[in-house]
Amino acid sequence: MHEAAVAENIIDAVIAQAPKKGGRVIRVVISCGQMNAVNDEAMEFAFDAAAEGTICKGAKLKIKHIPLKAKCKLCGKKFNYDLYDPCCPKCAKSDFEIGEDAPLLLEEIEFEEKR
Numbered sequence: 071m072h073e074a075a076v077a078e079n080i081i082d083a084v085i086a087q088a089p090k091k092g093g094r095v096i097r098v099v100i101s102c103g104q105m106n107a108v109n110d111e112a113m114e115f116a117f118d119a120a121a122e123g124t125i126c127k128g129a130k131l132k133i134k135h136i137p138l139k140a141k142c143k144l145c146g147k148k149f150n151y152d153l154y155d156p157c158c159p160k161c162a163k164s165d166f167e168i169g170e171d172a173p174l175l176l177e178e179i180e181f182e183e184k185r
């Protein structure tokens with residue numbers, strides 16, 4: 071399962087960045103592109119499962135989906151490529167260049183404040 075492997079990678083990365091003195095993780099934000107898009111529900115489930123027994127247990131996972139950028143070859147309009155409606159919003163043609171897809175990234179980790 072794709073999501074399970076991704077979840078384990080995320081948790082490994084979070085643990086690697088955790089401050090030595092500890093503190094639980096409250097929130098983890100990841101972003102991904104359209105081609106390697108993960109299923110939100112499956113991802114959250116996999117994250118919870120992988121977080122069990124780590125400092126990430128109980129942390130909230132937020133997934134940001136980064137749109138794919140496209141540029142119309144006819145009118146030059148730049149727009150967010152929609153997988154389900156792939157045509158230029160200005161001239162309605164479907165002749166365009168597609169930009170690079172965003173990679174799966176760990177964007178932000180929020181740790182519990184120690185007092």
Ligand SMILES: [Zn+2]
Pocket residue numbers: 142143144145146147158159160161162163
């Ligand atoms: Zn166009």
